[in-house]
Amino acid sequence: MKILLVHQYFLAKDASGGARWNQMAHYWAAQGHEVCVLAGMVDYTTGKKSAAYRWRMFKREDPEPRIRVYRCHVSEAYNSSFLGRAWAYFSFAVSSSIAGFCFAARPDVIVATSPPLTVAVTMKWLKWLLRCPVIFEVRDLWPESALDTGVLKPGKLANMLFQMEADAYRKADWINVLTPAFRETLIEKKGVPPEKISMITNGADPDLFQPGERDNAIRRELKLDGKFAVGYFGAHGKANRLGQLLDAAEVLKTEIPDVQIVLVGDGMEKSNLQSEASRRELSNVTFVGSVAKEVVVDYINAMDVCTAVLMKNDTFKTVYPNKVFDYMCCQRPILIGIDGVARKLVEDAGAGLFMEPENTASIVASIKQLRESQAQCDSMGTSGREFVLKNYSRDSLAAKYLEIVQQVATR
Numbered sequence: 001m002k003i004l005l006v007h008q009y010f011l012a013k014d015a016s017g018g019a020r021w022n023q024m025a026h027y028w029a030a031q032g033h034e035v036c037v038l039a040g041m042v043d044y045t046t047g048k049k050s051a052a053y054r055w056r057m058f059k060r061e062d063p064e065p066r067i068r069v070y071r072c073h074v075s076e077a078y079n080s081s082f083l084g085r086a087w088a089y090f091s092f093a094v095s096s097s098i099a100g101f102c103f104a105a106r107p108d109v110i111v112a113t114s115p116p117l118t119v120a121v122t123m124k125w126l127k128w129l130l131r132c133p134v135i136f137e138v139r140d141l142w143p144e145s146a147l148d149t150g151v152l153k154p155g156k157l158a159n160m161l162f163q164m165e166a167d168a169y170r171k172a173d174w175i176n177v178l179t180p181a182f183r184e185t186l187i188e189k190k191g192v193p194p195e196k197i198s199m200i201t202n203g204a205d206p207d208l209f210q211p212g213e214r215d216n217a218i219r220r221e222l223k224l225d226g227k228f229a230v231g232y233f234g235a236h237g238k239a240n241r242l243g244q245l246l247d248a249a250e251v252l253k254t255e256i257p258d259v260q261i262v263l264v265g266d267g268m269e270k271s272n273l274q275s276e277a278s279r280r281e282l283s284n285v286t287f288v289g290s291v292a293k294e295v296v297v298d299y300i301n302a303m304d305v306c307t308a309v310l311m312k313n314d315t316f317k318t319v320y321p322n323k324v325f326d327y328m329c330c331q332r333p334i335l336i337g338i339d340g341v342a343r344k345l346v347e348d349a350g351a352g353l354f355m356e357p358e359n360t361a362s363i364v365a366s367i368k369q370l371r372e373s374q375a376q377c378d379s380m381g382t383s384g385r386e387f388v389l390k391n392y393s394r395d396s397l398a399a400k401y402l403e404i405v406q407q408v409a410t411r
Contacts, residue, residue, distance in 0.1 A: 001033045001034070001108045001109070001405075001406065001409060002033070002034045002036070002105060002106070002107040002108050003028060003033055003034065003035050003036070003107060003108065003109055003110075003111065003405060004036050004037075004038070004100065004104050004107035004109070004110045004111070004126070004130075004132075005021065005025065005035060005036070005037045005038070005110075005111050005112075005113070006038045006096060006100070006110065006111070006112040006113070006119050006122050006123060006126070007021050007037060007038070007039055007112075007113045007119070008039065008040040008044075008074070008089075008092050008096075008116055008119060009039070009040065009044045010022065010025075010037050010039035010040075010069065011293070012039075012043070012050075012061075012071075013061075013063060014292040014294070015043055015045075015290075015292065015293075016045055016265070016266075016290035016291050016292055016293060016296065017043075017044065017045055017290075017293070018322045019205070019208075019293045020202060020203070020322060020394070021037075021113065023205050023394050023398065024394075024398050024401060025037065025067050026064065026067070027394070027395060027398035027399070027402075028398065028402055028405075029064060029065065029066040029067045031402065032066070033066065033402075034066050034067075034068075034105075035066060035067045035068070036067075036068045036069075036070070036103075036104045036105070036107065037067070037068070037069040037070065038070055038072055038096040038099055038100055038104070038122065039069055039070070039071055039072065040071070040072060040074040040092050040096075041053040041056070041059070041071045041072065041073060041074050042074040042075075042076065042088065043290075044235075045235060045265060045266040045267060045290045046266045046290065047076075047268070048076070049074070049076050053071055056071075056073070057072075057073045057095060058070055058071065058072055058073070058095070058099050058103070059071040060103075070099045070103055070104075072092055072095035072096045072098075072099050073091055073092070073095040074088050074091055074092045074095070075087050075088040075091040076088075089116040089117075089118040090118060092116075092118065092119075092122075093118040093119070093121040093122050096119075096122045097121065097122045097125045097126065100122065100125075100126045100129075100130070101125075101126065101129050101130070104126075104130070106130050106131075106132065107130065107132055108132060108409040109132060109133050109134070109135065109405055109408050109409040110123060110126055110127060110130070110132055110133070110134040110135070111134075111135045111137060111405065112134060112135070112136055112137065113137040113139055114136065114137065114138060114139060114140070114142060114168070115139060115140050115142050115145075116142070117142040117143065117161060117164055117165060117168070118164075120136065120164055120165070120167065120168035120171075121164070123136060123168065123171065123172070124167070124168070124171050127171060132409075133173040133174075133408050133409060133411060134171065134172055134173055134174075135172065135173065135174045135175070135176060135404070135405065135408055136168050136169065136171075136172035136174075136175050136176075137175070137176045137177075137178075138175065138176070138177045138178065138182050138186070139178050140319065141182060141185060141315065141318060142161065142165060143158055143161040143162060143165065144315055145239070145315050145316075146158075146161075148313050148314065148315040149238060149239045149311060149313060149315070150238075151238065151239075165190075166190070169186070169190060169192050172196075173408055173411070174196060174197075174198065174404065174408045175192060175196055175197050175198075176197070176198050176199065176200050176401070176404065177197060177198075177199050178199070178200070178201050178202055178319075178320055179199070179201065179318055179319060179320050179341050180199065180341060181317065181318035181319075181340065181341050182199075182318055183197055183199055185318065198404050200397050200400055200401045200404070201320055201392065201397065202320045202321075202322040202325055202392070203325055203388070203392035203393060203394045203396075203397045204325035204326055204328060204329035204388050204392055204393065204394060205329070205394045206329055206388075206389055206393055206394075208293065208294070208297060209297050209300070209326045209329035209330050210297065210329070210330065211301065211330055211331035211381075211385065212297065212298065212301035212330070213301065214301060214302060214303075214304070216298055216301060216302055217298070218298045218299050218301075218302040219302040222262065222286055222288070222302065224260055224262075224302065226258060227258055227259070227260040228256075228258055228259045228260070228304050228305075228367075228371045229260050229262055229302065229303045229304045229305075230245075230259060230260070230261045230262065230303065230304065230305055230306075230307055230335065230367055231262045231264065231299065231300065231302075231303035231305070231306045231307065231332075232245060232261070232262070232263050232264065232265075232306070232307050232308070232309065233264045233265060233296060233299070233300065233306065233323050233326075234264075234265045234308075234321070234323050235265055235266075235267040236263065236265055236266060236267030236268070236269045236270040236273060237267040237268050237269055238268065238269060238311075239310055239311055239313075239316070240267070240269070240309065240310060240311070241309065241310060241311035241312075241357070241358060242263060242269065242273055242309065243273065243276065244309060244337070244357070244358045244359075244360065244363060245261050245263070245285075245307070245309065245363070246261075246273065246276055246277055246280065246282060246285060247360045247363075248261070248360055248363040248364050248367065249261050249277075249282045249284050249285045250280055250282060251360060251364050252284060252364060252367065253282060253283070253284045255364070256367075256368065256371065257284065259284060259367060259371060260284050260285075260286060261284060261285045261286070262285075262286045262288065262299075262303065263285065263286070263287050263288065264288040264289075264290075264291060264296070264299055265288075265289075265290055266289055266290045270287070273287070274287055296326075297326075297330060300326065300327060300330045300332055301330055301332070303332060304332075304333075304370075304371075304377065305332060305333045305334065305335055305352075305367075305370050305377060306323075306327040306330075306332045306333075306334055306335070307334065307335040307336070307337060308321045308323050308324050308327075308334065308335075308336055308337065308338055308342065309337035309338065309357065310337065310338045310357060311357065311358065312339075312356075312357035312358045312359075316338055316339075316340065316342075316357075317338075317339050317340025317341065317342075318340060318341060319338070319340075319341070319342060320341060320342055320345060321338065321342060324336065324342060324345065324346060325388055325392055327351075327384070328349060328351050328384035328385055328387060328388040328392075329385060329388050329389075330385075331381040331382060331384065331385040332381055332384075333351065333352050333353075333370060333376070333377045333380035333381050333384070334346050334351050334352030334353075334380070334384065335352060335353055335355055335363075335366050335367065335370070336352055336353070336354050336355070337354075337355050337356070337357045337358075337363065338357060339354070339356075339357060346384075348387070349383055349384050349387035349388070350379070350380060350383035350384070350387070351380050351381075351383055351384030351387060352380050352384070353366045353369065353370065353380075354366075
């Protein structure tokens, strides 16, 4: 079977970020299917384009047998402003539509994964041009997320995006969502028939993310000996609201000076966070740039506990951050600063503690509780790994997804 995947954020080799679709493509190719990917040229964590893509409209890559990736032009205005990012999304919609028509052999099915919502434009045109069924995947609810975080204001543009979203649901032959809250929203608020929706969630790759020694080379490199290290891994954007961890660090630097908060990743807000940490003289905060997915496991294992946080917003009660599954797989206890389904996931797994988003006292208290009980940390780590291996192994999720793809293709 020939599968065409439209995914602006499909990771390049050695890039950091969510590798869910890289692993899906790997699994499907291993089953003998051909996977063609239309991906962007800009690294979404840094907003930058590597030298290999400069002055290129398209570039083909063959990361492994039966997987072809066409890198498509994306404007480098990605991280400059809201309008710059909107232009970057639009530029990819145009370039990926052209690449899909010119380079992709006629597929049996197209899978378009959002955000950005503008992949729906590519999906719509390629469905018409290539005459094949399409699956639209919802990884985040747009444009609600942009409105709730203040990135997008109500008005004509927001109305246009709502229309684009509704059109995507109508045009799709099938829709996959990543959380039960997304499914509920599509049925109750968007009018999508429930029989048209499946739910294949985020998950973990147990072959890559495995428990390891805490006292490893990374811990020594970061000078964490004698420290209780709290690690955050991922985007440094407005929605992540990492300033709440700086607020906690300011309290902890006098109360419990051996706690070190380690922020690994990149994003639009990173320079502001670094400046703020310097202004407050937060020597108990360490910043690390983006690291490749093959290396990030060593950084996770070097931590005593790991955290996932977002701004306090009802929209984020619907999301499963992929990093949570990676933490569980590495057998690290979790401090979850996200209410809703993510909190329920961690608590059902017995894998960590909930801390109220943007509540400094709650964050500090949660860190103190785990710092004072190594037995509780060990128990949470063990429970989390057992839970994720049983319920959220990436191979089993990829197999379920493949069954849906085959059904849609044969319909």
